[in-house]
Every structure is written in C-alpha cells, then in structure tokens.
Amino acid sequence: MDRIFRERMPVGQAKEKFLAAITPITRAEEISIQACPGRVLATHIIAPRNVPHFRRSAMDGYAMKATDTLGASPLNPVMLQLSDVVEEGTCARVGTGQPMPEDADAVMMIEDTMSMGDMIEIRAQLHPGKNVGNIGEDIHKNEILFNKGQLLRACDIGVLASLGIREARVYCKPLVAIIPVGDDLIPLSYTELPPAGKTLESNSLMIGLYVEQWGGIPRYHNIVPVDDAQIEQAIKANLDADLLVVSGGTSVGEKDLVPEVVASLGELLVHGVGLSPGKPTALGRVNNKPVVCMPGYPAAGLVALFVFGRPALRKVANAPDVPDVIVKAQLSSKITSREGYLSYARVILDGSIAHPLMTAGAGILSSIARSQGFVIIPEHVEGYEKASEVDVVLIE
Known part of the structure; x- marks a missing residue:
C-alpha cells in the first residue's frame, strides 16, 4: 500500500x-426498569391498562351535576347542598386525583365557590366533563406506549412504573x-x-x-x-x-x-x-x-x-445519536484553519467569550482538559476573525 x-x-x-x-x-435482555435509563428498547411496550383507570377529579373543589350550575355567576350564584353523594341539588367535596362520585359529571374549582355551613354557593357555570379526567384520557389500554428503538429516559421509566411494569426488554x-x-x-x-x-x-x-x-x-x-x-x-x-x-x-x-x-x-x-x-x-x-x-x-x-x-x-447499539450541546460565544482572538479540512479548534469559555487554546498540535491532550469545547470550522472556511460569534460544541 x-x-x-x-x-x-x-x-x-x-x-x-x-x-x-x-x-x-440484535442481542437483547430483560432487565429491571431501574436499570433502564439510557438503554434502548428492543420491543414495543404496550399499555396494560387505562390511565386513569377510573374517573377522577382534575381539581380541588366540588363534584356535581353540570345542569345544576346553569346560569350561575358571581352576581347570580346557585346554592347546592354539601353531601356524600351527588344527585340533583347536591355536591361533594373532592381533591385532585380523587375518584369522581358516581353521578357527578363536573367539578367546580374551589376558587369559584363560597362555603356557608353545609351549603355551597356556586358562582360559575360548568359544562359536562369540566375538570374531570376520564378513563383512558392519558393512556389507552393496548396502545403503543413506547416504540422499539426508544432511548429510555428517567421520565419514561416513571411512566412504566406507574403502570405496574417492572421489567423491559432492551438491546444489550x-x-x-x-x-x-x-x-x-x-x-x-x-x-x-x-x-x-x-x-x-x-x-x-x-x-x-x-x-x-x-x-x-x-x-x-x-x-x-x-x-x-x-x-x-x-x-x-x-x-x-x-x-x-x-x-x-x-x-x-x-x-x-x-x-x-x-x-x-x-x-x-x-x-x-x-x-x-x-x-x-x-x-x-x-x-x-x-x-x-x-x-x-x-x-x-x-x-x-x-x-x-x-x-x-x-x-x-441501535441508539439515536446524541446531538451536540452547543453554546454561542464571541472569539477573543482570531482562529486560523486549513482550507479543505474540518477543523476542531479548542477553546476556553469565560462566560460568553471563547479563548482559543492550542489550535494546532495533535498530541497535546492537556489542551483538551483545559478547554470546555471545540469551535468547528467548516472545510470551505479559512478561519474566524476576532470578535466573531461562533458555536462552541461542549466536550461534555
């Protein structure tokens, strides 16, 4: 050669x-979800149940029938009886995430009410379904929750845990x-x-x-x-x-x-x-x-x-490539490069100022340790002048 x-x-x-x-x-393994952050799914994950799996209140307030609030306003309030069950003319106290009473179809925010003993003054009108989380509103049973090839993050693991999923099949x-x-x-x-x-x-x-x-x-x-x-x-x-x-x-x-x-x-x-x-x-x-x-x-x-x-x-690894983390900076001095080469110039960051460091020298590893990133100069550019705004690709 x-x-x-x-x-x-x-x-x-x-x-x-x-x-x-x-x-x-193509090798894959079944591992605990605690070990899954940063791993890549080898199969789809199917939702085993609805989320929520029951009707729930989306607000702190009172569950009621929406028809009981027709015409209600601060100047024309409606009075409802506080009760443990909801029927015509009554309402029940609920908190965010709590199950909805059987016959209730809306929740009045507590800010739009006034308590008067066992009577609740309603000062706004509701429509059916207002402030109510319906069954499967977040996740439907049997839907694809995460696709094969998904890079799992901590928030994704939280979703799996909330569904009772304890293991996932990921690529080795x-x-x-x-x-x-x-x-x-x-x-x-x-x-x-x-x-x-x-x-x-x-x-x-x-x-x-x-x-x-x-x-x-x-x-x-x-x-x-x-x-x-x-x-x-x-x-x-x-x-x-x-x-x-x-x-x-x-x-x-x-x-x-x-x-x-x-x-x-x-x-x-x-x-x-x-x-x-x-x-x-x-x-x-x-x-x-x-x-x-x-x-x-x-x-x-x-x-x-x-x-x-x-x-x-x-x-x-079947993983998506991680995009570079880039910050904008202004050069404190000129950077030169060879035309025809994609050049990686090492720089030290001081706030929004980038100081070039060892822009030549292939064997000087200490310059990498002292720098925070690279200014990447395209092949067709001969360098950047002092005070130029540049993209700095962070090393970590």
Whole structure:
C-alpha cells in the first residue's frame, strides 16, 4: 500500500460510508426498569391498562351535576347542598386525583365557590366533563406506549412504573474492544518515570470511559507492538466484540501498519480524512465488525473518537445519536484553519467569550482538559476573525 495520503476523504462522506457499513446488534435482555435509563428498547411496550383507570377529579373543589350550575355567576350564584353523594341539588367535596362520585359529571374549582355551613354557593357555570379526567384520557389500554428503538429516559421509566411494569426488554450494551498499538507505549501500571522516548498508554482509559458514557462496555487489550503479525492476532482475538477501536499506528510512517492489517483481514473503507486534528484516521470492517483506527496522538485521537467512534457506537447499539450541546460565544482572538479540512479548534469559555487554546498540535491532550469545547470550522472556511460569534460544541 502506498504510504502517502494521495486522497483525503471529506469527513461527511467518510462518516456516511462508515456508518452505512455497520450492522446494529440484535442481542437483547430483560432487565429491571431501574436499570433502564439510557438503554434502548428492543420491543414495543404496550399499555396494560387505562390511565386513569377510573374517573377522577382534575381539581380541588366540588363534584356535581353540570345542569345544576346553569346560569350561575358571581352576581347570580346557585346554592347546592354539601353531601356524600351527588344527585340533583347536591355536591361533594373532592381533591385532585380523587375518584369522581358516581353521578357527578363536573367539578367546580374551589376558587369559584363560597362555603356557608353545609351549603355551597356556586358562582360559575360548568359544562359536562369540566375538570374531570376520564378513563383512558392519558393512556389507552393496548396502545403503543413506547416504540422499539426508544432511548429510555428517567421520565419514561416513571411512566412504566406507574403502570405496574417492572421489567423491559432492551438491546444489550455493545462490547467495544480497545487495542493500543505502539513500541513507545508502556502500561499505566508502570510506577517509575517513563524512560526517554516512552509514554504511559493513557488513550485506552480515555476511550473506555467515553465508551461507558456513550452506552457501551469497554474491553481493554494489552499494548500491541508495531508488528503486523501481532496486530493481526490482536484484531482477530477481539472479533467477538461489536466494535473495535485501535489506537495508534494509522499514519503513513514505516511503523504505521494498522490500516494495512485491517485491509488484509477485511475491508479498509477510509484512510485519511479532511479532519484537523485527526487526518490519519482509518475506518474499516473485519468479519462485519466495524473498526475505528484512530491516531495515537491524544488530541487527534479524541477528535476522531468524537467524529467517528461515537456515532459508530450509537448505531451498533441501535441508539439515536446524541446531538451536540452547543453554546454561542464571541472569539477573543482570531482562529486560523486549513482550507479543505474540518477543523476542531479548542477553546476556553469565560462566560460568553471563547479563548482559543492550542489550535494546532495533535498530541497535546492537556489542551483538551483545559478547554470546555471545540469551535468547528467548516472545510470551505479559512478561519474566524476576532470578535466573531461562533458555536462552541461542549466536550461534555
């Protein structure tokens, strides 16, 4: 394979091509609703009963027959007898959510009444059904409550609990294999100062934490030396996973072998994208399992993970992609970018002001930690001037 990026695929095209090659998982499990927030339904949920399953008052006040209020007004009130049952000329005290008396068809708000011993002065006219919650008004028995593919939220779980549903069938969380590649890497368990030319392998932990945050289960592989046979062995050993993320070995140097190994085992869909930082990103598929090959430089790898890894994981999981959280800000200084690249410029937010930070440098992970978000500069734009209003995509 030629080790020069003769073609650089636009980010949108690369993402579309990669996602089109991903098959979502079909495995599902029945779990307690307490464990369901953030999970994706594998079946429709059908309402087992009506809500409410009885006629109920929607207000604090008095239940009565609507015909007894004809013509009632503050200047022409109607007097009704307070009673435990409702019939012509009587009313009964009710609270919000309480059952309606059998023959009552309306509720007068307490604000529109005046109590006079066991007589109630009615100062407004009602129509039948006013302030009454009818059977099935909220939810009808046998209606589809939530559709297959719904991402469950805490409020959805509350609805399930209110209906007596205690378990739900959801898709299993995807297993994501994380494979670090590099001769310069040493494990995090190393407690001494790393020798010159060696680096603690921290990308795997960062990737794994994001995998958990985005709904997957990370599995960590040992550091793999830069050797095509060992890289191949590591990928083959993890093909039981639903998604593979390889960190490092994706550029065009003599030791960047990962894309070649992916191509030999399956299909290399993309190698080299118009992304800054993150140009060496490679995307492929082996045994129908998607493989994200992200640069080993931390900042570049993180951008590639956000741009390609997150949507890939969400599709594998049958989950809708989570939209970015965006805030408006004004630049404190100019940001430059390379035309033809979708550029992620790191910024620090100070109220409504965005201060550019390390707009170049693919390996400076500390700049990610110090920043709150990215200003994403489109391929056709060469940068933004000082005082420009920009969208800042929050990292978290």
